[in-house]
Amino acid sequence: MADARQAMYRQVAADLRHAITDGAYGSGGRLPAESALAEAYGVSRGTIRQALSVLRADGLVTSRRGTRRVVLGTARVPTFRESLSFTRWARSIGEEPGGRVVDIARVPADEVEREQLRLEAGDHVYRVLRVRTLSAVPVMVERTVYPERVGEIVAACDPAAVSHTVPMEERGVVITDAHHTIDVTGADEDDSRLLGCRVGDALLRERRRSTDPAGSPVEWAEDRYLPGTIAFAVHNSAAASSLSRRPAL
Template sequence: MQRSEPSARYRQIAADLLDRIAAHEFSDGTPLPSEADLSQRYDVSRGTIRQAFAKLRADGVISSRRGARRTVVASPRVQSFDELNSFSHWARASGSTPSSHTVALELRAATPEERHRLELAHGDRVYHLTRVRLLAEEPVMIERTAYVEKVGALLPGMQLDTDSITDRLDELGVVLHSAEHTIDAVVASAEDARLLDLRPRTPLLRERRRTADLAGMPVEWSDDRWQANAIAFTVRNTRDVSHLLKQSSPRP
Protein backbone atom coordinates (compact mmCIF):
# COMPACT_ATOMS: atom_id res chain seq x y z
CA MET A 1 0.00 0.00 0.00
CA GLN A 2 1.43 3.36 -1.04
CA ARG A 3 2.15 5.69 1.84
CA SER A 4 0.74 9.18 1.77
CA GLU A 5 2.85 12.30 1.98
CA PRO A 6 2.02 15.29 4.17
CA SER A 7 0.08 17.91 2.22
CA ALA A 8 2.88 20.44 2.80
CA ARG A 9 5.47 18.19 1.15
CA TYR A 10 4.72 19.34 -2.39
CA ARG A 11 5.18 22.96 -1.25
CA GLN A 12 8.61 22.11 0.13
CA ILE A 13 9.55 20.47 -3.16
CA ALA A 14 8.25 23.44 -5.14
CA ALA A 15 10.30 25.79 -2.94
CA ASP A 16 13.43 23.66 -3.40
CA LEU A 17 12.96 23.59 -7.18
CA LEU A 18 12.45 27.35 -7.16
CA ASP A 19 15.73 27.76 -5.25
CA ARG A 20 17.51 25.59 -7.81
CA ILE A 21 16.04 27.64 -10.65
CA ALA A 22 17.12 30.89 -8.94
CA ALA A 23 20.62 29.45 -8.58
CA HIS A 24 20.62 28.80 -12.38
CA GLU A 25 20.85 25.05 -11.95
CA PHE A 26 17.97 25.08 -14.44
CA SER A 27 18.23 28.03 -16.82
CA ASP A 28 15.48 29.83 -18.73
CA GLY A 29 13.87 27.70 -21.40
CA THR A 30 15.38 24.39 -20.22
CA PRO A 31 13.31 21.37 -19.18
CA LEU A 32 13.12 20.19 -15.60
CA PRO A 33 13.86 16.56 -14.66
CA SER A 34 11.03 14.12 -15.27
CA GLU A 35 8.37 13.24 -12.71
CA ALA A 36 10.01 9.84 -12.27
CA ASP A 37 13.45 11.33 -11.63
CA LEU A 38 12.14 13.87 -9.12
CA SER A 39 9.93 11.29 -7.44
CA GLN A 40 13.04 9.19 -6.77
CA ARG A 41 15.14 12.18 -5.70
CA TYR A 42 12.60 13.44 -3.15
CA ASP A 43 11.30 9.98 -2.20
CA VAL A 44 7.67 10.89 -2.84
CA SER A 45 4.95 9.77 -5.20
CA ARG A 46 4.65 11.15 -8.71
CA GLY A 47 1.35 12.70 -7.65
CA THR A 48 3.21 14.87 -5.13
CA ILE A 49 5.64 15.94 -7.85
CA ARG A 50 2.71 16.86 -10.08
CA GLN A 51 1.33 19.01 -7.26
CA ALA A 52 4.69 20.77 -6.95
CA PHE A 53 4.73 21.34 -10.72
CA ALA A 54 1.18 22.70 -10.57
CA LYS A 55 2.20 25.24 -7.94
CA LEU A 56 5.24 26.37 -9.93
CA ARG A 57 3.14 26.71 -13.03
CA ALA A 58 0.47 28.70 -11.16
CA ASP A 59 3.26 31.00 -9.95
CA GLY A 60 4.43 31.54 -13.53
CA VAL A 61 7.78 29.80 -12.99
CA ILE A 62 7.37 26.88 -15.38
CA SER A 63 5.27 26.00 -18.38
CA SER A 64 4.21 22.69 -19.82
CA ARG A 65 2.52 21.16 -22.81
CA ARG A 66 0.79 17.82 -23.08
CA GLY A 67 3.35 15.11 -23.70
CA ALA A 68 6.33 17.40 -23.04
CA ARG A 69 8.62 18.04 -20.10
CA ARG A 70 8.01 21.03 -17.81
CA THR A 71 10.15 23.96 -18.87
CA VAL A 72 11.52 26.92 -16.94
CA VAL A 73 9.80 30.09 -18.09
CA ALA A 74 12.09 32.86 -19.24
CA SER A 75 11.62 36.38 -17.97
CA PRO A 76 8.76 38.17 -19.76
CA ARG A 77 9.75 39.56 -23.14
CA VAL A 78 9.13 43.28 -23.47
CA GLN A 79 7.29 44.77 -26.43
CA SER A 80 7.46 48.51 -26.98
CA PHE A 81 4.81 50.59 -28.73
CA ASP A 82 7.39 53.08 -29.98
CA GLU A 83 7.14 51.50 -33.41
CA LEU A 84 4.73 49.13 -35.11
CA ASN A 85 6.33 45.70 -35.47
CA SER A 86 4.96 42.33 -36.46
CA PHE A 87 5.01 39.44 -34.00
CA SER A 88 7.74 37.79 -36.07
CA HIS A 89 9.99 40.85 -36.11
CA TRP A 90 9.50 41.47 -32.39
CA ALA A 91 10.17 37.82 -31.50
CA ARG A 92 13.40 37.64 -33.52
CA ALA A 93 14.57 40.97 -32.09
CA SER A 94 14.10 39.57 -28.59
CA GLY A 95 16.17 36.49 -29.45
CA SER A 96 13.29 34.03 -29.85
CA THR A 97 12.21 31.79 -32.70
CA PRO A 98 8.63 32.55 -33.80
CA SER A 99 6.21 30.14 -35.43
CA SER A 100 2.47 29.80 -35.88
CA HIS A 101 -0.33 27.28 -36.03
CA THR A 102 -3.28 28.32 -38.17
CA VAL A 103 -6.57 27.30 -36.59
CA ALA A 104 -9.00 28.79 -39.12
CA LEU A 105 -9.28 31.27 -42.00
CA GLU A 106 -12.78 32.08 -43.16
CA LEU A 107 -14.63 34.63 -45.24
CA ARG A 108 -17.78 35.66 -43.41
CA ALA A 109 -20.10 38.55 -42.67
CA ALA A 110 -18.55 41.15 -40.36
CA THR A 111 -19.86 41.24 -36.81
CA PRO A 112 -21.29 44.54 -35.48
CA GLU A 113 -18.02 45.25 -33.64
CA GLU A 114 -15.94 44.50 -36.73
CA ARG A 115 -18.15 46.80 -38.82
CA HIS A 116 -17.65 49.55 -36.25
CA ARG A 117 -13.89 49.10 -35.90
CA LEU A 118 -13.22 48.69 -39.62
CA GLU A 119 -15.77 51.30 -40.75
CA LEU A 120 -17.71 48.79 -42.83
CA ALA A 121 -21.29 48.82 -44.05
CA HIS A 122 -23.96 46.33 -43.06
CA GLY A 123 -23.47 43.17 -45.13
CA ASP A 124 -19.77 43.74 -45.75
CA ARG A 125 -17.55 40.70 -45.29
CA VAL A 126 -14.21 40.14 -43.61
CA TYR A 127 -11.56 37.47 -43.70
CA HIS A 128 -11.19 36.22 -40.14
CA LEU A 129 -7.94 34.49 -39.15
CA THR A 130 -7.31 32.56 -35.95
CA ARG A 131 -3.69 31.58 -35.26
CA VAL A 132 -1.76 30.36 -32.24
CA ARG A 133 1.59 32.13 -32.05
CA LEU A 134 4.52 30.24 -30.57
CA LEU A 135 7.94 31.13 -29.23
CA ALA A 136 10.49 28.29 -29.14
CA GLU A 137 7.58 25.91 -29.86
CA GLU A 138 5.63 27.09 -26.79
CA PRO A 139 2.16 28.62 -27.40
CA VAL A 140 2.13 32.14 -25.98
CA MET A 141 -0.64 34.00 -27.81
CA ILE A 142 -3.90 33.53 -29.69
CA GLU A 143 -4.37 35.93 -32.58
CA ARG A 144 -7.92 36.53 -33.83
CA THR A 145 -7.84 39.07 -36.64
CA ALA A 146 -10.50 40.40 -38.99
CA TYR A 147 -9.21 41.89 -42.28
CA VAL A 148 -11.23 44.03 -44.67
CA GLU A 149 -12.18 41.80 -47.57
CA LYS A 150 -9.90 43.29 -50.25
CA VAL A 151 -6.85 42.81 -47.98
CA GLY A 152 -7.91 39.49 -46.47
CA ALA A 153 -8.31 38.07 -49.97
CA LEU A 154 -4.51 38.07 -50.18
CA LEU A 155 -4.11 35.72 -47.19
CA PRO A 156 -5.06 32.38 -48.84
CA GLY A 157 -1.98 32.70 -51.07
CA MET A 158 0.37 32.97 -48.07
CA GLN A 159 2.07 30.32 -45.96
CA LEU A 160 0.31 31.43 -42.79
CA ASP A 161 2.24 29.13 -40.44
CA THR A 162 5.62 30.47 -41.56
CA ASP A 163 5.13 33.81 -43.32
CA SER A 164 5.03 37.18 -41.61
CA ILE A 165 1.71 38.53 -42.87
CA THR A 166 2.95 42.10 -42.33
CA ASP A 167 6.00 41.48 -44.54
CA ARG A 168 3.98 39.74 -47.24
CA LEU A 169 1.41 42.54 -47.30
CA ASP A 170 4.24 45.07 -47.60
CA GLU A 171 5.52 43.18 -50.64
CA LEU A 172 2.03 43.31 -52.13
CA GLY A 173 1.70 47.04 -51.58
CA VAL A 174 -0.44 47.03 -48.43
CA VAL A 175 1.47 48.88 -45.71
CA LEU A 176 0.27 48.51 -42.12
CA HIS A 177 1.25 52.00 -41.07
CA SER A 178 -0.37 52.92 -37.75
CA ALA A 179 -2.21 51.19 -34.95
CA GLU A 180 -4.31 51.89 -31.89
CA HIS A 181 -3.89 49.45 -28.99
CA THR A 182 -6.12 48.72 -26.01
CA ILE A 183 -4.72 46.43 -23.31
CA ASP A 184 -6.65 44.83 -20.47
CA ALA A 185 -6.90 41.61 -18.48
CA VAL A 186 -9.35 38.78 -19.18
CA VAL A 187 -9.71 35.17 -18.13
CA ALA A 188 -9.21 32.31 -20.58
CA SER A 189 -12.34 30.96 -22.21
CA ALA A 190 -12.66 27.23 -22.82
CA GLU A 191 -11.32 27.73 -26.35
CA ASP A 192 -8.46 29.97 -25.15
CA ALA A 193 -7.49 27.33 -22.59
CA ARG A 194 -7.54 24.56 -25.20
CA LEU A 195 -5.42 26.48 -27.70
CA LEU A 196 -2.87 27.65 -25.13
CA ASP A 197 -2.90 24.40 -23.13
CA LEU A 198 -4.02 26.18 -19.96
CA ARG A 199 -6.74 25.77 -17.39
CA PRO A 200 -10.00 27.63 -18.13
CA ARG A 201 -10.20 31.05 -16.45
CA THR A 202 -6.43 31.42 -16.27
CA PRO A 203 -5.63 35.16 -16.37
CA LEU A 204 -4.56 36.41 -19.81
CA LEU A 205 -3.37 39.74 -21.13
CA ARG A 206 -5.57 40.95 -23.98
CA GLU A 207 -4.39 43.37 -26.66
CA ARG A 208 -7.04 44.71 -29.02
CA ARG A 209 -5.58 46.48 -32.03
CA ARG A 210 -6.93 48.43 -34.98
CA THR A 211 -4.39 48.94 -37.75
CA ALA A 212 -4.64 51.41 -40.62
CA ASP A 213 -2.84 51.81 -43.93
CA LEU A 214 -0.88 54.83 -45.20
CA ALA A 215 -4.13 56.58 -46.12
CA GLY A 216 -5.49 56.10 -42.61
CA MET A 217 -8.09 53.54 -43.67
CA PRO A 218 -8.66 50.63 -41.23
CA VAL A 219 -7.22 47.36 -42.51
CA GLU A 220 -7.40 44.94 -39.59
CA TRP A 221 -9.02 44.56 -36.18
CA SER A 222 -7.38 42.03 -33.87
CA ASP A 223 -8.05 40.50 -30.47
CA ASP A 224 -4.77 38.97 -29.24
CA ARG A 225 -4.67 37.01 -25.98
CA TRP A 226 -1.29 36.45 -24.35
CA GLN A 227 -0.13 34.17 -21.58
CA ALA A 228 0.47 36.72 -18.86
CA ASN A 229 3.99 35.48 -18.07
CA ALA A 230 5.09 35.63 -21.70
CA ILE A 231 4.90 39.36 -22.42
CA ALA A 232 5.27 42.81 -20.92
CA PHE A 233 4.40 46.03 -22.75
CA THR A 234 6.18 49.36 -22.47
CA VAL A 235 4.77 52.76 -23.41
CA ARG A 236 6.86 55.92 -23.67
CA ASN A 237 5.17 59.32 -23.73
CA THR A 238 5.75 62.99 -23.05
CA ARG A 239 3.73 65.84 -21.59
CA ASP A 240 3.23 67.17 -25.11
CA VAL A 241 1.55 64.12 -26.60
CA SER A 242 -0.14 61.34 -24.65
CA HIS A 243 0.13 57.93 -26.29
CA LEU A 244 -1.70 56.05 -23.57
CA LEU A 245 -5.37 56.47 -22.72
CA LYS A 246 -6.55 54.88 -19.50
CA GLN A 247 -10.17 53.91 -19.34
CA SER A 248 -12.39 51.60 -17.38
CA SER A 249 -14.11 48.78 -19.16
CA PRO A 250 -16.71 46.20 -18.14
CA ARG A 251 -15.60 42.68 -17.35
CA PRO A 252 -15.83 40.36 -20.39
Protein backbone atom coordinates in the same frame (compact mmCIF):
# COMPACT_ATOMS: atom_id res chain seq x y z
CA MET B 1 24.22 58.36 -42.21
CA ALA B 2 23.82 56.04 -45.20
CA ASP B 3 20.94 55.98 -47.67
CA ALA B 4 20.42 59.27 -49.48
CA ARG B 5 16.80 58.38 -50.26
CA GLN B 6 15.96 58.96 -46.64
CA ALA B 7 15.08 62.44 -45.50
CA MET B 8 18.02 64.27 -44.01
CA TYR B 9 16.41 64.69 -40.61
CA ARG B 10 15.81 60.94 -40.44
CA GLN B 11 19.44 60.23 -41.18
CA VAL B 12 20.48 62.66 -38.48
CA ALA B 13 17.96 61.14 -36.06
CA ALA B 14 19.24 57.63 -36.79
CA ASP B 15 22.81 58.76 -36.34
CA LEU B 16 22.10 60.48 -33.05
CA ARG B 17 20.07 57.47 -31.91
CA HIS B 18 23.05 55.22 -32.50
CA ALA B 19 25.36 57.61 -30.76
CA ILE B 20 23.04 57.65 -27.76
CA THR B 21 22.47 53.90 -27.59
CA ASP B 22 26.23 53.42 -27.93
CA GLY B 23 26.54 55.57 -24.86
CA ALA B 24 28.48 58.35 -26.53
CA TYR B 25 26.84 60.94 -24.29
CA GLY B 26 26.21 58.70 -21.30
CA SER B 27 22.92 58.26 -19.50
CA GLY B 28 21.93 61.56 -17.99
CA GLY B 29 24.55 63.32 -20.07
CA ARG B 30 23.98 66.39 -22.18
CA LEU B 31 23.68 66.64 -25.92
CA PRO B 32 25.58 69.32 -27.85
CA ALA B 33 23.65 72.48 -28.61
CA GLU B 34 21.35 72.40 -31.61
CA SER B 35 23.48 74.98 -33.37
CA ALA B 36 26.60 72.90 -32.79
CA LEU B 37 24.87 69.81 -34.18
CA ALA B 38 23.65 71.83 -37.14
CA GLU B 39 27.17 72.85 -37.98
CA ALA B 40 28.54 69.35 -37.40
CA TYR B 41 26.03 67.76 -39.76
CA GLY B 42 26.09 70.65 -42.21
CA VAL B 43 22.34 71.24 -42.03
CA SER B 44 20.15 73.99 -40.70
CA ARG B 45 19.01 74.19 -37.12
CA GLY B 46 15.45 73.45 -38.20
CA THR B 47 16.49 70.08 -39.55
CA ILE B 48 18.29 69.25 -36.32
CA ARG B 49 15.21 70.22 -34.37
CA GLN B 50 13.13 67.91 -36.51
CA ALA B 51 15.53 65.05 -35.85
CA LEU B 52 15.55 65.74 -32.13
CA SER B 53 11.76 65.82 -31.99
CA VAL B 54 11.80 62.22 -33.21
CA LEU B 55 14.11 61.18 -30.39
CA ARG B 56 12.01 63.22 -27.99
CA ALA B 57 8.88 61.30 -28.93
CA ASP B 58 10.73 58.03 -28.38
CA GLY B 59 11.76 59.13 -24.92
CA LEU B 60 15.48 59.12 -25.64
CA VAL B 61 16.06 62.76 -24.76
CA THR B 62 14.27 65.47 -22.85
CA SER B 63 14.14 69.09 -23.83
CA ARG B 64 13.83 72.21 -21.82
CA ARG B 65 14.09 75.79 -22.84
CA GLY B 66 17.27 77.43 -21.70
CA THR B 67 19.44 74.39 -21.19
CA ARG B 68 20.89 71.60 -23.24
CA ARG B 69 18.97 68.45 -23.91
CA VAL B 70 19.50 65.57 -21.51
CA VAL B 71 19.85 61.92 -22.46
CA LEU B 72 17.04 60.02 -20.73
CA GLY B 73 17.94 56.45 -21.51
CA THR B 74 20.32 54.55 -23.68
CA ALA B 75 18.12 51.52 -24.30
CA ARG B 76 17.31 50.61 -27.85
CA VAL B 77 13.82 51.70 -28.81
CA PRO B 78 11.97 49.42 -31.23
CA THR B 79 10.84 50.93 -34.48
CA PHE B 80 7.17 51.29 -35.19
CA ARG B 81 7.18 48.26 -37.46
CA GLU B 82 8.89 46.06 -34.92
CA SER B 83 6.34 47.04 -32.34
CA LEU B 84 3.47 45.94 -34.57
CA SER B 85 4.74 42.60 -35.75
CA PHE B 86 5.02 39.63 -33.41
CA THR B 87 7.51 38.07 -35.80
CA ARG B 88 9.81 41.07 -35.95
CA TRP B 89 9.59 41.54 -32.22
CA ALA B 90 10.46 37.92 -31.51
CA ARG B 91 13.47 38.03 -33.82
CA SER B 92 14.68 41.31 -32.37
CA ILE B 93 14.94 39.67 -28.93
CA GLY B 94 16.63 36.59 -30.35
CA GLU B 95 13.68 34.21 -30.10
CA GLU B 96 12.44 31.98 -32.89
CA PRO B 97 8.85 32.91 -33.75
CA GLY B 98 6.40 30.38 -35.08
CA GLY B 99 2.72 29.67 -35.32
CA ARG B 100 -0.07 28.30 -37.40
CA VAL B 101 -3.46 29.34 -38.62
CA VAL B 102 -6.07 27.30 -36.76
CA ASP B 103 -9.08 28.63 -38.58
CA ILE B 104 -9.81 31.07 -41.35
CA ALA B 105 -13.18 31.98 -42.78
CA ARG B 106 -14.70 34.50 -45.14
CA VAL B 107 -18.00 35.66 -43.68
CA PRO B 108 -20.34 38.63 -43.81
CA ALA B 109 -19.20 41.29 -41.36
CA ASP B 110 -21.26 41.59 -38.21
CA GLU B 111 -22.24 44.95 -36.82
CA VAL B 112 -19.18 45.40 -34.58
CA GLU B 113 -16.83 44.47 -37.40
CA ARG B 114 -18.53 46.91 -39.77
CA GLU B 115 -18.13 49.63 -37.19
CA GLN B 116 -14.48 48.82 -36.46
CA LEU B 117 -13.38 48.34 -40.06
CA ARG B 118 -15.70 51.01 -41.42
CA LEU B 119 -17.50 48.70 -43.84
CA GLU B 120 -20.89 48.78 -45.53
CA ALA B 121 -23.70 46.36 -44.85
CA GLY B 122 -23.14 43.21 -46.92
CA ASP B 123 -19.35 43.55 -47.02
CA HIS B 124 -17.37 40.45 -46.15
CA VAL B 125 -14.46 40.01 -43.80
CA TYR B 126 -11.90 37.31 -43.12
CA ARG B 127 -11.75 35.99 -39.58
CA VAL B 128 -8.44 34.38 -38.69
CA LEU B 129 -7.66 32.40 -35.55
CA ARG B 130 -3.99 31.77 -35.04
CA VAL B 131 -1.72 30.45 -32.34
CA ARG B 132 1.79 31.83 -32.04
CA THR B 133 4.86 30.32 -30.50
CA LEU B 134 8.28 31.27 -29.21
CA SER B 135 10.78 28.44 -29.64
CA ALA B 136 7.85 26.11 -30.37
CA VAL B 137 6.09 26.97 -27.08
CA PRO B 138 2.60 28.46 -27.53
CA VAL B 139 2.42 31.88 -25.92
CA MET B 140 -0.36 33.76 -27.68
CA VAL B 141 -3.68 33.33 -29.42
CA GLU B 142 -4.47 35.89 -32.08
CA ARG B 143 -7.93 36.61 -33.46
CA THR B 144 -7.81 38.97 -36.38
CA VAL B 145 -10.49 40.39 -38.64
CA TYR B 146 -9.42 41.72 -42.02
CA PRO B 147 -11.40 43.61 -44.64
CA GLU B 148 -11.71 41.69 -47.91
CA ARG B 149 -8.79 43.20 -49.82
CA VAL B 150 -6.37 42.44 -46.98
CA GLY B 151 -7.91 39.11 -46.04
CA GLU B 152 -7.34 37.79 -49.54
CA ILE B 153 -3.61 38.26 -49.08
CA VAL B 154 -3.63 36.49 -45.73
CA ALA B 155 -5.81 33.67 -47.03
CA ALA B 156 -3.28 33.03 -49.79
CA CYS B 157 -0.50 32.50 -47.24
CA ASP B 158 0.73 29.12 -46.08
CA PRO B 159 -1.13 28.29 -42.80
CA ALA B 160 2.25 27.75 -41.18
CA ALA B 161 3.67 31.01 -42.51
CA VAL B 162 5.58 32.77 -39.76
CA SER B 163 4.68 36.29 -40.80
CA HIS B 164 1.60 37.80 -42.36
CA THR B 165 2.80 41.39 -42.20
CA VAL B 166 5.67 40.78 -44.60
CA PRO B 167 3.45 39.52 -47.46
CA MET B 168 1.01 42.31 -46.66
CA GLU B 169 3.72 44.91 -47.03
CA GLU B 170 4.92 43.31 -50.24
CA ARG B 171 1.42 43.65 -51.61
CA GLY B 172 1.30 47.31 -50.75
CA VAL B 173 -0.63 47.19 -47.48
CA VAL B 174 1.06 49.71 -45.22
CA ILE B 175 0.18 50.39 -41.61
CA THR B 176 0.95 53.82 -40.22
CA ASP B 177 -1.33 54.09 -37.21
CA ALA B 178 -2.43 51.65 -34.57
CA HIS B 179 -4.65 52.02 -31.56
CA HIS B 180 -4.20 49.51 -28.75
CA THR B 181 -6.19 48.59 -25.66
CA ILE B 182 -4.48 46.45 -23.05
CA ASP B 183 -6.18 44.64 -20.18
CA VAL B 184 -6.73 41.25 -18.57
CA THR B 185 -9.30 38.68 -19.60
CA GLY B 186 -10.13 35.06 -18.87
CA ALA B 187 -9.25 32.20 -21.20
CA ASP B 188 -12.09 30.66 -23.19
CA GLU B 189 -12.15 27.12 -24.53
CA ASP B 190 -10.14 27.91 -27.64
CA ASP B 191 -7.50 29.70 -25.59
CA SER B 192 -7.41 26.81 -23.14
CA ARG B 193 -6.91 24.25 -25.90
CA LEU B 194 -4.31 26.22 -27.83
CA LEU B 195 -2.28 27.59 -24.94
CA GLY B 196 -2.57 24.66 -22.58
CA CYS B 197 -4.11 26.62 -19.73
CA ARG B 198 -7.42 26.17 -17.95
CA VAL B 199 -10.63 27.92 -18.92
CA GLY B 200 -10.92 31.09 -16.90
CA ASP B 201 -7.20 31.55 -16.33
CA ALA B 202 -6.09 35.15 -16.65
CA LEU B 203 -4.50 36.22 -19.94
CA LEU B 204 -2.94 39.53 -20.93
CA ARG B 205 -5.10 40.89 -23.72
CA GLU B 206 -4.18 43.40 -26.40
CA ARG B 207 -6.83 44.65 -28.78
CA ARG B 208 -5.61 46.58 -31.77
CA ARG B 209 -7.02 48.48 -34.68
CA SER B 210 -4.55 49.40 -37.41
CA THR B 211 -5.04 51.83 -40.25
CA ASP B 212 -3.18 52.76 -43.41
CA PRO B 213 -2.02 56.25 -44.45
CA ALA B 214 -5.38 56.98 -46.03
CA GLY B 215 -7.09 56.25 -42.74
CA SER B 216 -8.77 53.02 -43.84
CA PRO B 217 -8.73 50.23 -41.26
CA VAL B 218 -6.43 47.36 -42.19
CA GLU B 219 -7.00 44.94 -39.34
CA TRP B 220 -8.84 44.54 -36.09
CA ALA B 221 -7.15 42.11 -33.77
CA GLU B 222 -7.35 40.63 -30.31
CA ASP B 223 -4.21 38.96 -28.95
CA ARG B 224 -4.20 36.95 -25.72
CA TYR B 225 -0.86 36.22 -24.08
CA LEU B 226 0.00 33.75 -21.37
CA PRO B 227 1.07 35.70 -18.27
CA GLY B 228 4.80 35.97 -17.84
CA THR B 229 5.61 35.78 -21.52
CA ILE B 230 5.35 39.41 -22.47
CA ALA B 231 5.06 42.95 -21.18
CA PHE B 232 4.08 46.08 -23.03
CA ALA B 233 6.33 49.09 -22.74
CA VAL B 234 4.99 52.54 -23.42
CA HIS B 235 6.68 55.88 -23.34
CA ASN B 236 4.77 59.07 -23.16
CA SER B 237 5.85 62.62 -22.81
CA ALA B 238 4.32 66.04 -22.76
CA ALA B 239 5.63 66.27 -26.32
CA ALA B 240 3.95 63.14 -27.64
CA SER B 241 1.32 61.69 -25.40
CA SER B 242 0.00 58.28 -26.22
CA LEU B 243 -0.89 56.26 -23.18
CA SER B 244 -4.24 56.56 -21.53
CA ARG B 245 -6.35 54.60 -19.13
CA ARG B 246 -9.83 53.54 -19.96
CA PRO B 247 -12.61 52.10 -17.90
CA ALA B 248 -12.78 48.39 -18.69
CA LEU B 249 -15.88 47.35 -20.58
